Amino acid sequence: MKTYQCPYCGQAYRHPGMAKRCMKKPLCRALNAPNGRIRREWEIQAGTVTIALFIASAAEDQSEGESKEKAKAVIAACDQICDRLRETLPVGKRVADAQAQRILDTAARVWGIGKKAMTVHLCEVIINLICDVEDHYREQWREGQDQEGKRLWTLLGKAVDSLYDALNPTNGECDESWRTPEAYEALRLTIWGPEKEARAPSVYLANDRIWVVARGRAEARDCLLRELGLVRPKLGGVALGTVLEDGRTVGDLVSLAPCIPAIVARTTA
Ligand SMILES: [Zn+2]
Incomplete structure (x- = not known):
């Protein structure tokens, strides 16, 4: 009879869904059911990186020359953040895949993909989402905590800024600019969840x-x-x-x- 193994502890199950949700050992529990703080911080950071990677990959495919190089720089910065998340905020593949799917579904719903004007307008939304992450950690960073995280998010923010400038050298309004607030709100909600109380000023x-x-x-x-x-x-x-x-x-x-x-x-x- 075919069995399925938990990727973390090796326990065999008859059903693949059981193997994915295994809670047998502390490691499986930590990864498949991460605690509230880890889950929250992971969702905020991984969610934002996912959408940044998504748009940078589209920009890389669509462009040449300087814009292509700038898109590659965004992808490289995202990869560095992902590597660091694996070390500092580990979550299981099942948790990670579910979140990535939700974000990509929202992205697909909000935009038709492939138009150049769209990419510029998406960059603007991503800049705002990266700023939200920076706002969330600003107080901790100011107190000297997680300076590596600060460095990496600053790097990503600058990389997306440069990509935006390369895609939109005249800094003009693009055709889809009017949809920016709508796109931002949809992604903000998907990444951060509904605001539990009014956001603090x-x-x-x-x-x-x-x-x-x-x-x-x-x-x-x-x-x-x-x-x-x-x-x-x-x-x-x-x-x-x-x-x-x-x-x-x-x-x-x-x-x-x-x-x-x-x-x-x-x-x-
Ligand atoms: Zn297990």
Whole structure:
């Protein structure tokens, strides 16, 4: 009779689904049912890398010359993050495959794939998703934890920025720009799950001089467009514990906001 083995402990089962879900040994349990923290952190990082790899692979297929090289650089940065996830946040193949499938299903649903304009517009969405990961870890990184993770995510962020610039040298609006918020929301929901409570407000620095309090980047961009007419501000997240020149912390700026989102301060360059 044919049997199926657990890939981690070798236990034989008559049904392949049982072998995949084996919980016999501590290793199988850790990988097939990772604890809440590991699962959450893995979902956020692996989910974002999956979609970045997906679009970089499409860009690599579609382009030549500089864009192709930039796409390869994104793929290389993604590979480095994946290698590190295997070491620091190990999850079983079954958990990993299920998540990858959900993300690729959403990607396929949101976009028709293969058009050049789409790729540019996807890059923009991915830049925002990478920023979400950076926002999530910013406080930990500022405290000196996981500097290798910080280095790798910064590397990936820069690589996708360069790919975007190579695909869109005039920095113009592409045909599908109007779908960016819709695509972002769908992927954000798939990777991060429904927001359990309203997101805590974060502080963003736009174009190195305008301080905005908002719940997420999409809201900050919206506010800058409405209040100041800024179409593509350069938006950086700032850790709440960062101390400003006058001794206040960035977290103090949140209390200055009369409503959220709001522009709370400007500094002269
Ligand atoms: Zn097992």
